[in-house]
Amino acid sequence: MKCKRCRRAEAAVDLPSHHAAFCPDCFFLFFRRQVTEGIRKLRLLAPEDRVLVCVSGGKDSLVLWDVLMDEGYETEGLYIDLGIDGYSDRSKEKVLAYAASRGKTPIVVELAKEGIPIPEAARCARMQECSVCGTVKRYFFNRVAAEGKFTVVATGHNLDDETARLLGNLLHWQRDHLARQHPLLPGAGVGLVRKVKPLWRVSEVETAAYGFLKGIDYVTEECPMSEDATSLVYKEALSRIEDRMPGTRIVFYKGFLDPSNPLRKGPEAAAPAGAAPVPEDEPAEDAACATEGEVEEGVGTERACAECGAPTYAETCSYCRLKERVRKARSLRAAKVSR
């Protein structure tokens, strides 16, 4: 099969959803145009932005960092070491190696050093790992961005992630989540930085192909905590539909983002005003949305957390409440052992 663009070289990537197949060089152009168009259409980034790119070691976040650097944005990478045996070490290794190849040193937050490694924190707080992970990541995204004077936080969520989340929200009629789901979540006040998902137009196959062809060595194993994530069920359902009807995913998501869609209120709806109350520490809907929410949801007016100063609706923010639950569980355990 020949490349549909240059019509000379052998195609390396076939994309039925675009009725196209590209050689590596033409695919790079195509992919970067998809990302830059996604940024331009939704005004996700401005040339003067200082971008904190959240990198996990997986394909999407490393590819995102790569493209943003190539496009000339001022970026730094943030890696959060979740404290998951083996997996976190291997992921960190990939991030450090990639960063070094681009002359960068990522900011690293080690949750074990922060006293809140995900597996133990989830056990202590009796919460789902993905939910704990979402709370903790959200907190550090904002904190590191505010401390480092970044104007925006970028994550590697792609079209498959976003449509899986959309399907989940629709199936459960999560109207408040639907109203706020968008590749642009505006910042609000001090300590709450704007968040963007510049890969919203590209699929997982496309990011994987881009990463492979660019020689980006990413971690291919999945987080062992996300094996039962409901997002995988939605992804599989959508992927089966995509098999039969290529292009359905992007039509589904673009239709949802249409400003005339009554189900969503536009990026301004991502601000907390009017957010529907949810039960305390309700588990995240799925792994894909674990880091989605902005200020933790709740009722009342926004204020600074009494412990750490992060934006919250309660006396203390969900991160500090989580840390307190972990601390209490540890104390109880220690007391039992000493008896």
Next chain:
Amino acid sequence: MYNTRMITVRLPQKKKELDLPGPRRVMDLLADAGVRPTTVIVTQGKKLLTKDHRVEDGATIDVISVVSGG
């Protein structure tokens, strides 16, 4: 005579390796391996293969899942 040269299909994330008869197209090999084409990329060394690429006997290909949990 049996054909002793086969195509080796490696699925590293599943820690699985299959030997399948060739020459065959990538999409046919994926069907035999029970893998849906929209969930993977297929590589041969440093080359990325399209789904209609014909793989010859004796070749080794890697099938890399692209589905991430979130």
